[in-house]
Amino acid sequence: MLSQTTRKLLSSSKNLLAFSAGVDSTALLFILREHNITFDIAIVDYGLREQSKTEVAYAQNLATTYGFECFVKQAPKITANFEAKAHEMRYVFFEELISSRNYDNLLTAHHLGDRLEWMLMQFCKGAGTVELCGMQESEQREGYRLLRPLLSCDKEELLAYLHKNKIKYFLDASNSDENYKRNSFRKKYAQPLLREYKSGIKKSFEYLEADSAALIEPREILQKNRLACFQKSNSRSNIYYIDKYLKSIGHIITAKERELLREHTTFIIGRKFVVTQVADYICIAPFMQNDKLTKEFKEQMRLLKIEPKLRGYLATDLEAVAFLSLLLV
DSSP states (O other), rough: OOHHHHHHHHHHEEEEOOOOSSHHHHHHHHHHHHTTTEEEEEEEOOOTTHHHHHHHHHHHHHHHHTTOEEEEEEOOOOOOOOHHHHHHHHHHHHHHHHHHHSSSEEEOOOHHHHHHHHHHHHHHHHHHHHHOOOOOOOOOOOOTEEEETTTTOHHHHHHHHHHTTOOOOOGGGGGGGGTTTTHHHIIIHHHHHHHHHHHHHHHHHHHHHHHHHHHHHOOOOOEEEEEEEEOOOOOOHHHHHHHHHHHHTTTTOHHHHHHHHHSEEEEEEEETTTEETTTTTEEEEHHHHHHHHHHHHHHHHHHTTTOOOHHHHHHHHHHHHHHHHHHHH
């Protein structure tokens, strides 16, 4: 089920598997073992179900049996917006492990059904080709690579693999709760479509990826501390790289923000980040207000034609100023 490219990459890297003891991550764990790929696992216990304790114990038992490390996060109680908060908490945990233990890759068990659900939700919110195939097998993030090795596999294939090999797994009852939007899309739309049109859906994602690659002009995102810059292109490409960079540092831009980015050369995202054009570059940095800029600094910014909303951050980071000055020469 793993492509040759993925196997080669994982065999030469240090890998962390996001584990839940469910169908998908359990299948991926044993598939990785089949290919003699080394990895450790990380699991989050949200404390919402009695079964979660058993799932954690199963994860720890697998680690003892097969000789890898199992990291456990006991999550604090989440009182509102559970899906978003849980996702954020999960990735903070994973990224702390990646940073402290020098993992190269984070592996998740997203599969074809997950990809279709994502596409359908994006389509219903308003999306173009790039957004519709946004869930990629390989995605570079800040300090690590996010890999989804099972993205072309259907859940039924994973279940068949587990049953054939008599591998234990757990079913999370909350995955059937249609109060969560994703579960609703899965049950009403994604699962029926996959049952009828799986081969066509796989082929469509191949076409979407090719179309997306043709739409987006290649750009390297250059960074100095918390300043990121890339050479500007067409509006479609610009927004793609803005979204890609912000996602890599844990911030997701909204559909409305995408629209406003098309209309403005300078825009503040979520009161946290400033995105602005400087000469031939798009620059992204933390948004900071600073009313105590020196006269010399203001003159330097004026000569470089730096948008005032970017100056607050640059005043705190002289290395970024020097980097940007060299870039603009």
